[in-house]
Amino acid sequence: MSIINRVTFNELKQMSGADFINELIDAFLDDAPDMIQNMHTALDTKDVESFRRNAHSLKSNANTFGATELGVLAKELEFMAKENNLEIGNRLEVLNETFGKVAEELKGMRI
């Protein structure tokens, strides 16, 4: 699975216009670490709803940029939270690593 699906990314660039793709990438790189942090916190406080909502947002953004793998991981966590299941093993660490790769690649795609 590719880290960033180029077709999706190019569609996004086309829709937002080249001028705004940097703004979008920055917004994502700004917000996503907070979402992941919120998920860690929610895990500690057993706040299933907050965990689910942050996973949902991360999934939504990942899909917007064509970060397919990150999207799948976030979606899986969202669904586990929906089932009230926070026994997620090392999934959050895997997600964090994947986000690191996505962030690196997106930084290089700024215009």
Next chain:
Amino acid sequence: MKSAHEPGYLLVVDDNKVNRILLARGLEGDGHKVETAENGKQALDKLRRDAFDLVLLDIEMPEMNGYQVLETCLQDPELRDIPIIMTSSLDEIDSVVKCVELGAEDYLNKPVNPILLRARVNASLEKKRLRDEQRKLFRTFATKEVADELLKTGFSLGGKYVNASVMFADIRSFTTIGEKQDPTDTIELLNNYFALMFEAIIGNNGTVNQLEGDGLMAIFGAPIHQDGHREHAVRAALEMMELLKGFNVEQAAQNKVRIKIGIGIATGKVIAGFTGTQYRATYTCVGDTVNLAARIEEHTKEAQRPILIDQYTSEGLSNDIEVETLGPMLFKGKKQAIHIFAVKPN
């Protein structure tokens, strides 16, 4: 890409910054003016402060989610007419269905497809413009209550039978008046005259639903049923005569032509409903009662009485309205003679 449509003032509500930027930029690129809100509370504050044409509303939000915002808007008379498009991810389809059932205008899946975004936004804006225009139109022809009711119940073009009082009124020998004076004066006269007649009709819960030349048709007791519509119609007629007196005094003072009118009212079953197309509809009534009211109005000239009514109308009046019986009349197209009554102007 520029849109061929008129721009609107849009509110994008999403807790997610990427989504906000994406939607806002896409819409701004289409020429719209866009404001954003990060949560439901902020959205409602902005909606109450400014007149937006359309809202794009995320479902998943902390504090106050999309449902709650949608419900609040639909219950608020000031906000319920603003179209709301829900934005959601594909796996929230159940929530989307619920929102559309509640009264959301439409929905869009995220990540949003730019072509669909443009199409749905423009379609919703267009629909809102039509509704706004229809409301404006209704408000000039009917009371605020009737206009609101019509907008609330929607524009089903189907008809139904209703019991109502139908009024026809026109100016005597108007063709001659038109031939004698300047066209500008004639149109001015008509406009001033109609303004007064509308006031009397709308003030007595009537709806003017047709204007043709110097004639008008009004209906009482429909589209919204009201007890006492017979009396409302007759009181409107009396007020019309009263206002006409003042009008003629002014006309005479300006050395302009004075006019006489005839008013005919009949009550009974009419078929009422919206006719036309989705884009241009009018509330109209047809049936025997309507034909009878028109015949009675024509008869005012011969009877030399300004206000004539049928028996059923006369039976619905309070005692302070003076009525004189003129006996049975045989009208064209009617098998039975109709008892006609003249109402005495004050």
